[in-house]
Amino acid sequence: MIGEGVIGGLFSRRKAQDVAVEAAALRSDRFRQTREGDWQRLEAIITRIERGRLRSLSDEDLLALPVLYRGAVSALAIARETSLDAALVAYLEGLARRAWFVVYGPREGLGAWMRRFFGGGWSAAVRGLGLDILIALAVMVLGTVIGWLMVAHDVDWFASMMGGMADDVRVPGASRAALHGTLFGQQGQTGLSVFAAFLFSNNAQVTLMAFALGFAFGLPTLLVLIHNTTGLGALLWLYHGQGLLLDLIGWLAIHGTTELFAILLAGAAGLHIGRAMAFPGDRRVVDAAAQAGRRAAQVMVGVVLMLVVAALLEGFGRQLVNTTATRLVIGGVMLALWCAYFFAFGRGKRA
Structure with a gap:
């Protein structure tokens, strides 16, 4: 009886952990789905600028760049605070870092x-x-x-x-x-x-x-x-x-x-x-x-x-x-x- 109680307790905790993981993944998926469009647009703008194609950007993209950057930084702060999955946090860190150099970094080389x-x-x-x-x-x-x-x-x-x-x-x-x-x-x-x-x-x-x-x-x-x-x-x-x-x-x-x-x-x-x-x-x-x-x-x-x-x-x-x-x-x-x-x-x- 004691052994069955221990096994039952372990099974309950394992089940609770699985439920918590599933809930965290669901929150991460929802968090990504509601903001992923802005992240992809920001990444596309950054990529063009990094490749020297600034003139190909529209006025709307240039005006949206600082707004999208602030949105990515805010999303990164939320992801860190709520302990979302590490892959999402790493992606947002890289995106925010690249966007910072585009928005605030040096405008010309030596x-x-x-x-x-x-x-x-x-x-x-x-x-x-x-x-x-x-x-x-x-x-x-x-x-x-x-x-x-x-x-x-x-x-x-x-x-x-x-x-x-x-x-x-x-x-x-x-x-x-x-x-x-x-x-x-x-x-x-x-x-x-x-x-x-x-x-x-x-x-x-x-x-x-x-x-x-x-x-x-x-x-x-x-x-x-x-x-x-x-x-x-x-x-x-x-x-x-x-x-x-x-x-x-x-x-x-x-x-x-x-x-x-x-x-x-x-x-x-x-x-x-x-x-x-x-x-x-x-x-x-x-x-x-x-x-x-x-x-x-x-x-x-x-x-x-x-x-x-x-x-x-x-x-x-x-x-x-x-x-x-x-x-x-x-x-x-x-x-x-x-x-x-x-x-x-x-x-x-x-x-």
Whole structure:
């Protein structure tokens, strides 16, 4: 009798489990039947987009895409909460994941982004900083003039402006021969490479600071530009005193037309954000800064590339080319190319 009771209890529990499984399967089937049409439509839309056939979609499908996506996510939440069968949950997870990338994921690959960026997006963003570029250029010219006049009045200013490196012969009172030697005939010496690396590192820091400090309403950006160019003015004064001004300009021109242009754009980008925050108009300050920041960030991506180009010109071109005329030609060509790209190329595009 006891054995029969145990067997009967096991049979009852087995039967109850079977009933529960059948009920769960019935709920899963009903759940699927009422929503399967929307899932299949969503999957068809996603498949077309993934295969690059976006243009073949109708307006109705495009408008329905976000609604179908939200419906699939909601169905997935219900399926998980009510413990529907694992196969259905896995299907909905995969469908929701694919739909998320279509609705919220990146719209273009790296190749498409680069084509858009170099095909006019970067130059359009630079043109959008027109007023800021003029302000930054005026400040840099002013800083150069101030540096020249200050050391001309008191040579003690030279050391504080230039900083200098150990054993640097470029100091007030240096002979013409010593200064001439820093510009020519040093292709085989490592000192020039060290100095080139120092200049690149310094100007990269100046570039980043000029941009980053723009969030303080642009005022620190102006100070950074002035401080950086006073050293340039002091150096020009030094070589002018020994009749080597044109040779120095040629020495600087190979990389300087690119590197100084990059600093100019970085300063303009910082000023653009600072002006937007100081004068937001009818927008909130946060919204004005965000809008200006998107344009400035696009400019800064290009500025980083310009610094890389300047580093290559500085590390190789200036040491391989040993005549002032050729250096001036290379620097002039680079300046003309940058100006043509920024202010003439892709004028029909907007940033």
